[in-house]
Amino acid sequence: MRALLEDIAAGCDGFVELRYHAKTFRSVMVEQGKVERSQVRRRDGVGVRALVDGTWGFASTGDLTRAGVQRAVDDARRAARASAGQRKTRIDALASQRLAVGSFAEAGVEEVLSMPLDQKVALAVDAEARSRKASSRIATAQATYNEIFEDKAIVTTDGASVELKLVRPELRIFAVAEKDGQRATHFEGVGVTGGWDCLFRTPWEALADRAAGTAVDLLDAKPPEGGRATVLLAPSIVGLLVHEAIGHTVEADFVLAGSAAAGLLGQQVASEIVTLCDSGQSDHMTGAGGCLPVDDEGVYTERTEVIRDGKLVSYLHNRESAAHFGVAPTGNARAWEYADQPLIRMRNTYIAPGEESVEAIIASTEDGYLLDGPRNGQADATAEFMFGVSTARRIQKGKLGELVKGVTITGNAFEVLKSVDAVSSEFVWDLGSGHCGKGQPAKVDAGGPYVRCRAVLAGAQG
Amino acid sequence: MSMNTSDSAGLLARCQEAVEVAQKRGADQVEVYGSRARETEVSLEKNDLNMVRVVDETTLGLRVVVGGRVGFATTNRAEELAELADEALAVARSAQPDALAGLPEPEATPAVTPRLDQGLAEVEPEALVAMAVELMREARARDPRLTVDSGGVSVEHEARAIASSTGIAGRWLASGASGYLMGMAIDGDEVGSFAYDGDAVQDLASLRPALSAAFARFVDKAVGALGAGRGESFRGPVFLPADVIGGFVLDTLVGVLKADGVRKGRSPMAGKLGTNIASPLITLTEGGGGLPGYPLAPFDREGLPRRSTPLVERGVLSGFLYDSYEARAAGASSTANALGGAASLPTLGAACIDVAAGDTPASELASMDRGVIVTRFSGTHDGISGDFSGVVKGGFLVEGGERRPIKETTISGNVYEALKQVSGVSRERSTFYGTRCYPSVRIEDLSITAG
Numbered sequence: 001m002r003a004l005l006e007d008i009a010a011g012c013d014g015f016v017e018l019r020y021h022a023k024t025f026r027s028v029m030v031e032q033g034k035v036e037r038s039q040v041r042r043r044d045g046v047g048v049r050a051l052v053d054g055t056w057g058f059a060s061t062g063d064l065t066r067a068g069v070q071r072a073v074d075d076a077r078r079a080a081r082a083s084a085g086q087r088k089t090r091i092d093a094l095a096s097q098r099l100a101v102g103s104f105a106e107a108g109v110e111e112v113l114s115m116p117l118d119q120k121v122a123l124a125v126d127a128e129a130r131s132r133k134a135s136s137r138i139a140t141a142q143a144t145y146n147e148i149f150e151d152k153a154i155v156t157t158d159g160a161s162v163e164l165k166l167v168r169p170e171l172r173i174f175a176v177a178e179k180d181g182q183r184a185t186h187f188e189g190v191g192v193t194g195g196w197d198c199l200f201r202t203p204w205e206a207l208a209d210r211a212a213g214t215a216v217d218l219l220d221a222k223p224p225e226g227g228r229a230t231v232l233l234a235p236s237i238v239g240l241l242v243h244e245a246i247g248h249t250v251e252a253d254f255v256l257a258g259s260a261a262a263g264l265l266g267q268q269v270a271s272e273i274v275t276l277c278d279s280g281q282s283d284h285m286t287g288a289g290g291c292l293p294v295d296d297e298g299v300y301t302e303r304t305e306v307i308r309d310g311k312l313v314s315y316l317h318n319r320e321s322a323a324h325f326g327v328a329p330t331g332n333a334r335a336w337e338y339a340d341q342p343l344i345r346m347r348n349t350y351i352a353p354g355e356e357s358v359e360a361i362i363a364s365t366e367d368g369y370l371l372d373g374p375r376n377g378q379a380d381a382t383a384e385f386m387f388g389v390s391t392a393r394r395i396q397k398g399k400l401g402e403l404v405k406g407v408t409i410t411g412n413a414f415e416v417l418k419s420v421d422a423v424s425s426e427f428v429w430d431l432g433s434g435h436c437g438k439g440q441p442a443k444v445d446a447g448g449p450y451v452r453c454r455a456v457l458a459g460a461q462g
Numbered sequence: 463m464s465m466n467t468s469d470s471a472g473l474l475a476r477c478q479e480a481v482e483v484a485q486k487r488g489a490d491q492v493e494v495y496g497s498r499a500r501e502t503e504v505s506l507e508k509n510d511l512n513m514v515r516v517v518d519e520t521t522l523g524l525r526v527v528v529g530g531r532v533g534f535a536t537t538n539r540a541e542e543l544a545e546l547a548d549e550a551l552a553v554a555r556s557a558q559p560d561a562l563a564g565l566p567e568p569e570a571t572p573a574v575t576p577r578l579d580q581g582l583a584e585v586e587p588e589a590l591v592a593m594a595v596e597l598m599r600e601a602r603a604r605d606p607r608l609t610v611d612s613g614g615v616s617v618e619h620e621a622r623a624i625a626s627s628t629g630i631a632g633r634w635l636a637s638g639a640s641g642y643l644m645g646m647a648i649d650g651d652e653v654g655s656f657a658y659d660g661d662a663v664q665d666l667a668s669l670r671p672a673l674s675a676a677f678a679r680f681v682d683k684a685v686g687a688l689g690a691g692r693g694e695s696f697r698g699p700v701f702l703p704a705d706v707i708g709g710f711v712l713d714t715l716v717g718v719l720k721a722d723g724v725r726k727g728r729s730p731m732a733g734k735l736g737t738n739i740a741s742p743l744i745t746l747t748e749g750g751g752g753l754p755g756y757p758l759a760p761f762d763r764e765g766l767p768r769r770s771t772p773l774v775e776r777g778v779l780s781g782f783l784y785d786s787y788e789a790r791a792a793g794a795s796s797t798a799n800a801l802g803g804a805a806s807l808p809t810l811g812a813a814c815i816d817v818a819a820g821d822t823p824a825s826e827l828a829s830m831d832r833g834v835i836v837t838r839f840s841g842t843h844d845g846i847s848g849d850f851s852g853v854v855k856g857g858f859l860v861e862g863g864e865r866r867p868i869k870e871t872t873i874s875g876n877v878y879e880a881l882k883q884v885s886g887v888s889r890e891r892s893t894f895y896g897t898r899c900y901p902s903v904r905i906e907d908l909s910i911t912a913g
Contacts (some may be wrong), residue, residue: 032726034560035557037534037807038532038533038534038553038556038557039533039534039535039536039553039806039807040534040535040536040550040553041535041536041537042535042536042537042538042539042549043521043536043537043538043805044538044539045519049513055511055513056512056513056514057514057515058513058514058515059515059516059517060516060517060519061518062519062520062538075516078587079513079514079515079516080513080514082514082586082587082591083511083513083514083587083591086511086591086592086595087510088509088510088511089510117552117553121556121557139728140727140728176727176728178727182847183847184847185847223874226695226874226909227695227911253507253508254611257507257508257509257609257610257611257645258609258611258646258648259611259653339517339519341513341515375842376842378840380655380656380840380855381611381645381646381654381655381656382646382653382654384853384869384870386840386841386852386853388842388851388852405849406842406849407851408842408851408852408853408872410853410870410872411870412870439612456870456911
């Protein structure tokens, strides 16, 4: 396919980007010992972006013949011309550093694709059964095995030309506990870029036990008191914080629309012990769920330091925004499927580990909560965030205490990062299952060490 | 750009051909759902036009039953029927047998002629671009502090068809247009909360007025969030406008009225049919063939005729949502609530929801001695336990007849308790995206916490 795209690109006037993108999504969901849903979805085609008179046009086709792709090129150019008269800010140039050429494959592709379907079904069946049988209090459990395989070829008229293959398996386990008519739920999930061993860096049995055990424990948990509190964020919640509340505000398209990070380059936005990165690779630990060697504009990905020692030092860029800011693109342009245009998206976002152990941090905490288990998260233009947290464990006088019900925490991300006074040496990727949404889904990961800071808990009043 | 009956007829013929192919390759039962969609989308970004995107795609989704095992495969390569059938059969053979597995028998479906708007059929990308840009400029002119992060206006034409080995055969054509804006107000160093609004229509003449109204609401929300100060902590009433009440209270309730959750023991509504689950002010109906002015396809994702289903009548639980499988499992009739497109297995859910109006003006409900008006809720809501907690975005504290914007204020409680604490339902209702018609409500005694 790459050769055909190169051939077509060679005959194009002006800038054209052609992306062949095949995606196979396989999913098996088991509930109460029964395979509830098992399906496979294949979708492939070519997405074409054309830059005409300083304006973008996009078209896509599932017709992979030369004539079909050429028609999509013509449609994209026509779409660009349709809007040329209305666009206020013309795109003069695209940053052209770091354009990639070559073939790339992430680990695990052959292993996962060649594995019999029966084995994947058995995994979901066994994981659900283990979680369901873990306690008589478990009313129902659900296990889902998902797998995304991607095969791409990306060619641009200014020199990028790549082929790329990767696979992202994930396992998600959900348990519902019940006692005296009251219900509590807990979810555990893992998602990686890589093979089977990578997926089970945490054994699936442990995930199943944790999903059930936590749901049962939450049956007797009371809601916490609301208000501002000291919180020790587990890596999963650190991941939510850096992805939702910081990461989105430093996406350059959002910066240009006026996000809270606009105009803050070079300024102290976090505690000096905070270094925050977004990386196309799996730094510090293997298997991060958002790895990709080359982005969907054909740019090599990199490890981008966004905050270094508390100072904001970079935004996340595609080729257009990089040219606007006069920097090199960071490899953050990503499209979900062939019929989607590339947007600025995160990859693997994290706070770099520190030197203290989590035990030492707990021991030095007078009064607070250890928060773990992300339910959901949203952030605002203001960097104000909201995270649903599954479990909160009280810390008093340096010791872990009672479990309280999951909470919602909120605050301004930059203020929260400024309040960070401890960063642990342990590091975990913990947001690799599920998706980030920004018009299109994207597979990302996030995580980091344990981080102590101040935030607001939504709790019960009187 | 537009589609006509030959598109849906051709698609149905392709679905029927796929049924035959899969049967010949070993399937006991086969269902094929097809869609062909053509979309032109104008996207807005950073207060400017971003790009025009055109998409034209055909998708087939094939469900097979073989030896009581179910498999599903989908592709956008409508020419590869044998490969599609083999893939679905392979998936089925790896599943376990299920005595209840099977496809529904056909039922008489009322003949409904699709109402295709000529205006949407003929609109050119240039005209759509001009409209999107004008609407964005019009919104920004309402207040210079407004900034648009993203937005869009799109027109879509879709043909759908379904065929099965049990004799189901249906086809439908639909056209629609929609638009939205997302952004915030910026005043000096102050950046306000995100705001969002949009709407969907089925004819070109309605598009501009509908989006103009939606974008005006967007501006009001964005600008209203500026100048927010600290809230207060107390238990008290909360006013939820029509565009907020669905987001967590009503959608959470509808989510647990699906028969699969009842069967699997997940739904807290199991065993509560005929009992009071909400304030007597709440009456909620699944709208079957669509809300007035917004017709849906006359058949559901399994090809069964859509019908209206009362779910809550004056606070009493009166029904659940069924597809054909859940109906067999419960010994009930399908309520034709199989949803979805060709790209995945049917799922169970409400295609449209109609909540009855009350008799109190919304302005009266929002007038509280001491309470909070929520213009956006950003939080967590768990349908199984009913617990919710989250942040009030762009909200207002009402005290002694005065209102002031607040920030970092959270509300928490339990959805099912909150439904019983509804003290007022507005006489005004709003329709969202043609599939949800909600009034505004006031709920008493929620926990409100200032940050």
